[in-house]
Amino acid sequence: MIVPRAGRQHESHRYAIPFDLHPRLTASGWRFIDDIIWKKPDAAAKPRNSGFNVHRQPMTYKANAVTEYVMVYRKRSHRLIDSNLRQYDRGTRAASRVPDGYEPTNVWELDPAHDRVHSAVFPASLCERVIQYYSMIGDLVLDPFAGSGTLGVAAQHLNRDFLLLEINTQYIQRIQQRLGLGARATRTEDWRNDGYAQ
């Protein structure tokens, strides 16, 4: 995340959210699976080096960020992956099979998407790939930073259950709208009061 500068006397800086969260997630029962690099077209980057372009002083260099991390975790299991797969019936395994033309590397070049309410959304194709490559039909997928709910829309489309967490009420409303949900999606405080956080 780029934190813009507060004024002319300040500097912008990048906050490395995935690196901060990773040790917390692995310490609380999540197993790290993959880091996907979402590569956007160069033109999609917010320019950060206009000053550097003029005077070319090394320490003033700031890269225009054209990538984002998509960090994939799974609930830790003592079983090997084959044994986990055998839990699913033959029909589910066949229907969950990833079609030809899948991306074999962890660099996914995809155009950015836009939303009328949220300013930083994932493209639908990115969420669809993550779900198709890392989960089976009927699984539960979790997005702890749901934004406008793109992962939920993809999960609905691909017959997975989903759990979305979002701190901003305005975005929760957008999620409800996109998913056609009513009162089931609630603010974090309401959810806590319901006793689900125990």
Ligand SMILES: C[S@@+](CC[C@H](N)C(=O)[O-])C[C@H]1O[C@@H](n2cnc3c(N)ncnc32)[C@H](O)[C@@H]1O
């Ligand atoms: C980059 S956006 C995610 C966009 C999403 N992938 C989409 O396609 O719409 C990150 C979201 O995380 C939310 N967020 C930040 N801190 C949070 C927290 N502690 N708990 C839940 N959501 C949080 C922000 O409000 C923001 O909407």
